Amino acid sequence: MINYKKLTAAMAAGIIAIFTITGCAMPWQKAADDSSSNVSTVSAGNLSQSGENALSLEFDSEDLDSSYNESECTKINLSGSGATVSGSGVTVENGNITITSAGSYIISGTLTDGSIKVNCSEKGTVRLILNGASISSSSTAPVVVEEAKKILVTLADGTTNTITDKTRQSVDDEDFSSAVYSKADLVFNGSGTLNVNAGYRNGIKSADDLKVVSGTFNITSNEDGIIGKDFLGIKDGKFTIKSGSDGMKSTYDTDTSKGNIVITGGEFDITASNDGIHCNEDILISGGNLTISSGDDGVHADDNLQVDGGTIDIKKCCEGLEGVQITLNDGDISIVASDDGINAADGSSSSGMGMGGFGGGQNGGFGGGQASSSDSSVLLTINGGNIFVNAGGDGLDSNGNIVMNGGNVTVLGPTSDGDTALDFDGAFTINGGVLMAFGSSGMLETPTSAQNGCCIVTTLGTVSANSEFSLMDSSGNVIMSYTPTKNYASAIVYSSDIKNGSTYTVTAGSTTQSITVNSNVTTNGVSGGFGGGQNGGFGGGQHGGQPGGSAPDGNGSFGDGQQGGNQQGGKQQGGMPGGNSGNGRSNSASSSTVNQV
Template identity: 30%
Template sequence: MKSFWTILFVGIVSLVSCKKEAEVIEPTTEVFKTLEDLETEKDYKWEANVEKLIILKDNSAEIVGSGVDFSQGNLKISAPGTYRISGKLSNGQIIVQSAGNDIVRLILNGVEVHSDKGSSLFIDKAERVLIFLEKGTVNNFSDNENYLLTQDGQNATIYSQTFTIVDGEGVLNVKSNFEDGLSSKDGLLIRNGKIKVDAKDEAIRGKDFVVIRGGEFDLIAGGDALKSDNEVNRNSGFIEINDGLFDITAKGDGISAYSKVNINGGVYNIKAGGGFAAFLPNGNSAKGIKAENEVNVIAKQLSLNCADDAIHSNSDLRILGGEYKVQTGDDAFHGDNSLTIENCKITVLYAFEGFEAKTINIGAGKYELSTLNDCISASSIRDSEQNDGSYVYIKNGTLILRSTSGDLLDSNGNVEMSGGTMIMHGPISAEVPLDYNGTFRMIAGLIIASGSNSRFLQAPSAISPQNSVLINFKKGNEAGKLINISNAKGESLVTFRPQINYFSFIFSSSKLIKGGNFTVSTGGLVVGTAESGYYETGVYKDGTVNGNFTVNAVITQLNL
């Protein structure tokens, strides 16, 4: 866990540097101290000769050992110890009511339990409980649509009122017909296992926390799939995932935490709310991943198909590694306060908006965003025409931006670009590639942008160290028609094939040297390999010369 925080902190410092405007927020590690105090290594080590053997036989049970009895169709465990359980209960409960201050281990060795009365596994009282899934076994738990026993808070097929651990290499199948599938009123730690939950409401819930270190998960939820919702203790209500394979389908949120979500590994396929094209009623939440406070993600692979935001934080969102594929009916990545993205490969196939926050920090990586509205949107006051202090910092990376009816980069405040490449297609409406209320300081990097004939067209600001050119064409150009800028030697600075009809072109490069003479051409042919329409190398020929210009100022404007 310490290595994750080290990577996270170093990533933020290197990306934001010493900018006063972009606050560096160091994550707290307080939330993890509770978990470290709760578990010990000896919890996972025991000798076979201490196991108490239980074979369930529907209306009876064979029991070898003390601290356990069978009565009225229920198996009751009343003392700490290690219990190996196999067999079947067609209508009964496994109940843990341990008065001791040591661990209760439940070794599930091929168990099938159904309860019409309440939870099929009810952990009422214990210091802590380990549910161990024996390798090579399948363990099934199910419940009824209505519970007769709810006075103890039972609302899940497997319900615990204490800290609970799930481990082992076996299979756990949970079918919840009442409400939740696997739920702990305290904290829940999952170390391993093949876990399938089909729940009427939440699939897996740990009120204080959910920590997952590995395993395979197939979760279907009528509510949220993974949830932690303690709203009282600021150090609780969090979800941490270090590894695992996740296939999640939720009517509500895929992963939802009141406090924070920390992901440092794993492969995810999350579908929320029926997917990006589904109708989402007002007031409903169907986000892929969300938290009230911070969200930190370094996933191996993450596929998100959501009716609502794909990843959302009501405070700070950090995406610091991994490969992401997103389809969403709202924002792809949203942080109310800040959004930091670095060392990722992100493909947004469809979204209303792509990156949104008050402060947006973008570092090394590849980011391809296709949106209905703004691709990148920084604001603290929605739709303000004044400088609201919001900021977009682009330090590195390749950004490929497309929008049909929004701005490609929209800041209600300022923009600073000190490296990287922005390739911008569109929009076809009256929106623009660059829209900012404050300043756009272009320090270094490359901007290649085709756009509309809007009167609101903007190039980077005149305070920029690097030169730019803004070209307006009197006649529109069809998608696919090449545009080329070459120097006096005939060397190409840029050859670009826009994917959307265009009336304008914005270009910023260190090669636009002051006093240099340049030629603008359209059409023609190019031989080379393109990156989303941009030919970094290649031979351009047979184009039609539209005009020439000399760079005498930071911003050159042409009407051709």
């Protein structure tokens, strides 16, 4: 499993080969051995494989230059079902305009039912300059690249260009599944606008790499909006995408070093029936402003997902961020999810109740084998950023571990007792940052450890939405406060300002509690409930239980007290004697000093 490390952005010098152009000379053209050309790179360090397979967003010098010399370019003037051509490298037949030579081509006018095809065997770049072009087709993709070294599409300054395809019969030997379809690497630049109306299937697709330097893109598609089959990289641009499946996607066939997405900037407004952003490998987001409404995941990576900056506003989704290893280093992230807000999972680890039966205290309960398996390769790491989650299911969920080293995290978890604000199958370690998590109390989970500050976990009864929660020290200073916009019955708060040995006043609506912190993770009124811990079951206290050994198929037994004592019932030392303890999902009442006021 690949381990994340903080990614870095760098500008690297390199050698690029620019080949002889037959259509016209390009202003950036240099000899193949000219080492003065630059390659702009945003590298991804150890996010993916090292060496030549390291994930990066790299542009050749020609990609970054949207200028051109009109007098040296071949001109294609579209008109009706045909075109007139001034220059070389183009054939026109029955509405099909075919470009056969490397070079630059200015395309303008309207093609009512035809296509622009590129079929170039030369080892050079074909540059299509869209200068107020409208291209429609009812029988094939309006823009098709069948063969080329690379395609560079420039959206001319101040122009609006439109590409439209319609529902059509699929042809086995020519199923170009998008309005703009390329079998070669595809790069967009320029400051113009491209409207894509994909009535057949996808909007823009490259079977190799797809990169965007700049431009404005308005895409409506029956299936996916943008696909970079091997790689999708976006430096900048403005994107409005409405898709019948995924908004943006990258996949691979057999090479697992491919299928990655890198976003370093841009403005995105994505409405997708499936995932907003989906890839079969790694996603790196280091900048940009993304607004996403999706029917499934907001941002999904089959492997690793890392956010180093930018703004991600997921207004609607089933699950917000999903990946095997999720690393949040910086950025402003807001998620509204009907299910889990942030979900670290590998697709194979079990979660939930499993075979654990009815839940219990931390080590108490009846029955239940191992309810959920913790996968050490699954990890949610929060190092920084401002993170807000409003989840109908679990707020932060990991089938392995959660580590919080920094950042400001606010979680509005579920109102039902079937989920919890913080859900983890391994351990939740807090080393820094600020955490406020509110939710139901029926399956409440407590962070495993905290340092550089203390964590308080308390149940509150049912507190109405829009009732302020506050934590005040003994001098009357407000340490933390927040007003959840939904009902809540528990609160989990952590800050470096919460000190061991100090007493704090918790106020939530009409509820007031006095809590003395005597451990780095201090609990108040956290009793057993319906479970899902590794060895938990039905019952209550941390170590309580009825006499007579272990409960069936697990290590827990029926009881209520913190440690199996000689008194029956739910006192701290209560419970029926005997019995081994189990590991339930929820913690029971801790040894903290609590005075209800």
